[in-house]
Amino acid sequence: MPPNQRNLFDAEPAPWEIDEAELRTVASVVLPTGPKGPFNYLVPESLADPAEPERFAEAGRRLRVPFGRGDREVTGYCVAVEMKRVDARRLKQISAVVDSRVLLSAAMLRLTQWMADYYLCPWGQVLEAVVPAGVRGMAGTREVKFLTPADGALEKFKTLKLRSPQQLKALETLLASDRPLTIPELAESADCSLAPIKGLIKHGLIETAVARVATGGGAEQKWQRETPLEFNPDQAAAFESIRTALDSGEAKGIVLHGVTGSGKTEVYLQAIEHVAKFRRQAIVLVPEISLTPQTVRRFRARFDRVAVLHSHLTDAERHQHWQSIARGEVEVIVGARSAVFAPTPHLGLIVIDEEHETTFKQDQAPRYHARDVAWQRAQAESIPLILGSATPSLEAWVRAQQGEFEKISLPKRVMNLPLPDVMTVDMRDPAQTRFGRGAITRPLHQAMVEALRGGGQVILLLNRRGFSTHIQCPACGFVLKCEYCDLALTYHRQHNTALCHYCDHEALPPRACPDCKSPAIRYGGVGTQKLEEEVKSRFPDFKCARMDVDTMRQRGSHDNVLSAFQRGEFQILLGTQMIAKGLDFPNVTLVGVINADTALHLPDFRAAERTFQLVAQVAGRTGRGKRGGRVLVQTLNPEHPAIMAAVRHDYPRFAEHELAVRRAAHYPPFTAMIRVVVRGPVEAVVRETAATLGGRLKAAIAAAGIPRMRVVGPGTAPIARLRGDFRFHLQLQGPDAAALRQAVRTAAEGFTPPEGVRWMADVDPWDMQ
Missing domain, CATH: 3.40.50.300 (P-loop containing nucleotide triphosphate hydrolases)
Incomplete structure (x- = not known):
């Protein structure tokens, strides 16, 4: 931290510690990378005036601030603005406001702070993950200069004795307009060239302001409307329970366990229709692979305003959807994991379909699970969360058994x-x-x-996937492996290449064994490419x-x-x-x-x-x-x-x-778990670092004095080498999740791994490889 910066959580200075304390507007800023912060900055009067909304520094916007001893300009997220009695000489000033509108509501800031604490991740990293890159970069927009007449423009025109009829016509056209015009719009409306308009600007008769506008978007596809289907008795009972929860105005978790084909989607649709009657919005999370034409068609055939968020959207499309959602123009948001962060101003319901899917767990920092984030959001906004599946996760099932969530069953298929x-x-x-x-x-x-x-x-x-899952020599046992991962390469016949499915490393498949030179190299195992060839030959x-x-x-x-x-x-x-x-x-x-x-x-x-x-x-x-x-x-x-x-x-x-x-094995959902993975290019160094970190974790747990908490490992990870790094892992298990997280924080305090070695903590892990 720079020597003249004060941390948000530092104690307020005592009166005798500062010479000239004064009441000033202070912004707390979190950086997306680097030191965790937050850091305090003075808000200059020019950026503290709500009358200038585009320059107004407030929580939820990004700010440009000087950072470090060199005062290099960086962009950070403003997480709080408050009046504080401070020594103004000890704080730097905000340089500029980046965003013309708030990106993160107060509720979303609280949610991201919870995520940072729960998933042991820097707050700035969470904020960067929550706001899409297309929104941060304002994709699909461009800066446009808008024109408005200056006060008393017509009188000034006469005073200056300007004689150009084109200038007069342009000025009168702008005065008659009920909105600001761009230069091309004014030129076309006044039937003149750009020169008269530029002259009016030069004389101060027309004022200019720059704003960002969307570059356009395709016309919405029209969908044939469908009427709600008639419920069977099980669906009707399920819907009635959900409607009661919706009308209660309280947070409620509901596990909708319905066999495949039991009509869960129709229950979702009619629950959302009930929410939409009160002008509220719904978020529906589905696995990425379930964003099929069928899923999208069913929602768009029932609702006029649907946003579909998935990985194939361009940045401009994602930004357009984000703005529409934030303005309250969208009734239903259907999307994959990250749609849980949709900036809905009037959220009334969250649905997670196929909630058991592993794709709802993020595999990169912040390593959040959409189900748990959705439940936090539902509790904060006092709305129901529906978890639907024919095969619920055991975590959700146990919460239903213990009464934390309500369980609703659809035991039969529709039409029996x-x-x-x-x-x-x-x-x-x-x-x-x-x-x-x-x-x-x-x-x-x-x-x-x-x-x-x-x-x-x-x-x-x-x-x-692939053609053959491994390439092996039957004579000496050699297996063709990835140079960077401890994994067999998969043969892809279409491009005649051996491919690593983890790091995408490619190699030419050998004609003979590289070790013993035997020509009897064998392509073993079956992938989807080989299966396709077999199906086509048989049928x-x-x-x-x-x-x-x-x-x-x-x-x-x-x-x-x-x-x-x-x-x-x-x-x-x-x-x-x-x-x-x-x-x-x-x-x-x-x-x-x-x-x-x-x-x-x-x-x-x-x-x-x-x-x-x-x-x-x-x-x-x-x-x-x-x-x-x-x-x-x-x-x-x-x-x-x-x-x-x-x-x-x-x-x-x-x-x-x-x-x-x-x-019996003390595994989730009966205990909490954190997986720690240490990786680096030199195996001995990584092993030693993992052992040191393991010792610190065991000492932290022993100091906590909570029974039935333990550290397993360190040991070699199931995939011992990945993308050039050797990997060792540890598991922390215990009944108290908060105590486990605190143990990791304690162990990390003052711990600096050797150069080239990195480690991460995965709270509630779903991938043990």
Whole structure:
């Protein structure tokens, strides 16, 4: 901190400590990078006048301030403005106000401060994540000079004895206008060139002001309006409970547990319609992969003003949506994780659909979970939060069991359609796998033939992209690995390259073993590219499409493929988990899970939960029409409790078993957890740093004296090397989340890792790799 700066949390100076204390307007500023702050700055009178709104320094705007001994200009967020008795000589002054309007409301500032405290992240970093880059850069706008007549302009014109009729006409046109005009607008209206206007400006008869305006936007697409559907008894009861919560004016968490196809979305829609009657807004969070044409169409067919926020938006589009939301012009905001920060002035409801999805947890700082941030926001604004899923996260389920949240069930599909029959195919049985050398077993092949000949459509799930998942030498055991990660490279046949799916490193696939020179190099494992090739060779008379990260890179590619599948332009859709949820295609009569075990044995305590959710969700993509449907799950572990429960569509049974395992192992949701990862380029240095940090953490926990708190590790991370860095990790577990966070703060105090070594703390981790 610069020597002449005072921290926001420093004690006020005693009267004898300063010579000339005076009452001044002081702004507290947080920087997006560097020292945490906040830092205090004097607000000059020119920036403290509300009569000049565009130059007014207030909380929620960004300010330009001098920082450090060199007084370099930096941009920071103003988080508070107050009158304080200070020694003005000890504080620097604000240089300028960056934003013409407030970016962050008082409520949003409080929310971001909570996030900074809870997720052990600098406040400035949280603020930078909450305000989109397009908003910070005012994307899609440009500076325009607006003209207004000066006071007594016409009299001054006569006094100056100006004789140009064009100037007179231009001035009279501007005087007659009910709004400021741009130079081109005035020239066109007065039918004159720019020269007469510039002359009037030079003589002081016309005043100019610069403002930012949007550069334009496309016309809104018109959607055919739909009327609300009629509820079945379960939906009606669920809606009544939600409406009671909405009318109560209190914060309430609701877990809406509905089987796939039970009509959860219709309940959301009618709850939002109830909110919109009172001119309030709703935020609906969905996984990024669920922002399908179907989802968007359903909302836009019911509401006139819908903003859809997703990763494919340009900065200009995101800025345009942000401004529309902030002005209260939008009824419903549908978006992925970051939409939880939408600047709604009249928020009435938050819905998180498929709340169990891992994409709601941010994997970079600030490492927040949208569900927990949404609950904080719901409590602050006294509104309900609905968490909807056919396979709720165990965290949400336990909160419902303990009475913190209300649980509402939709146990049946709409129109009483039956849940699909699910059967497992045991890939340990040679009779099932002798059918060729491909990924599709005999039972699945026969089921596909039957479904396709009957005019139905087929979905195949394989949560592994690429062609071959590894390249190995059978002679010496060599595996081609990434130069920067401790991971096998995946062969992508389309571009004939071996690719790392973590750091995107590419290498040419070898023709012979680099170690023993054996030419018998083998491409093993099955990815979606190889599966696509197998499907096309087995079913040449039917069209097939693949959805994975490799094929969905272009803007609008999701929409194009899914719309074509809905129209019946192709009969087989295969892909990774992006096809496993949020899709409603009545003509799909068969779903095949190529390998249900891909995530089952990962070193992650949530592995069983994720496997159950994936299988149960993809099974729900069929049987949604009158033709019914069936599901075949290929697995090497048909007796695993997660797979057995998914086959029976029995979430309560799965939850009961898995929660018993978690309770015995002292894992979430029964204890809090923080994961600390230390990484750097030199393995020995990283290991030693992790051991030192582990010792500090253990000492902090011992000093706290809270029972059943522990530090596990340090140990080598499951992915021991990633993007060139060696990795070690520790786990802090205990019943008191606040005490765990305080232990990390205590351990970090005065701790400086060696050069090149970095460490991070992940509160409530969802990725244990």
